[in-house]
Amino acid sequence: MPKPTSAAIDAATTIFNLPGYRVLDADALSFGQRRITVESTDPPGCPACGVVSSRRKERRLQRVRDIPVAGPVELIWAKRRWFCDESLCARKSFTEATIEVPRFARSTRRLTAGVQTCALPI
Ligand SMILES: [Zn+2]
Numbered sequence: 001m002p003k004p005t006s007a008a009i010d011a012a013t014t015i016f017n018l019p020g021y022r023v024l025d026a027d028a029l030s031f032g033q034r035r036i037t038v039e040s041t042d043p044p045g046c047p048a049c050g051v052v053s054s055r056r057k058e059r060r061l062q063r064v065r066d067i068p069v070a071g072p073v074e075l076i077w078a079k080r081r082w083f084c085d086e087s088l089c090a091r092k093s094f095t096e097a098t099i100e101v102p103r104f105a106r107s108t109r110r111l112t113a114g115v116q117t118c119a120l121p122i
Contacts, residue, residue: 012036016069018108020098024078033072037061039080040096046084047103048091053082057093065107067114075108077101 012023016036025037044053058081066075081095097103100110 018066018075018100018110020100021077029074031072033074035074035076036069037076037078039078040098042096042098044080044082044094044096046082046086046089046091046094047097048094049084049086049089051084051086051089053085053094055083055085057081057083064101064105065111067108067111 010023012026013021016023016038018038020040020042021038022041023036023038025035027035029035045051046053059078060081062077062079064075064077066073079096081093083093084091095103100108102109
């Protein structure tokens with residue numbers, strides 16, 4: 001039997017379609033809302049020196065505003081903090097940031113783009 005040559009993407013991740021993220025869990029809440037928990041799939045590069053880390057320091061949950069995907073969604077990012085293993089780097093640890101949710105952002109880029117598209121000129 002042939003084996004896949006790349007990592008298979010699960011159905012929930014495919015349906016949710018947030019670039020750079022993988023769906024970890026999905027729960028049904030009241031009023032048809034769903035809580036989607038995701039984690040980043042991007043390699044964790046130190047913002048100061050660029051070295052990719054392999055040692056996780058901690059993980060915390062961050063709520064991120066996002067577009068409705070087949071109904072209202074509460075998006076939770078299981079955001080990791082990594083050690084920087086470069087001995088010459090002054091930054092000892094850093095948190096993940098992605099293109100879709102840049103550093104200090106509280107909304108996904110697709111939500112921001114959607115709001116800007118819908119905004120009417122005054
Ligand atoms: Zn570094």
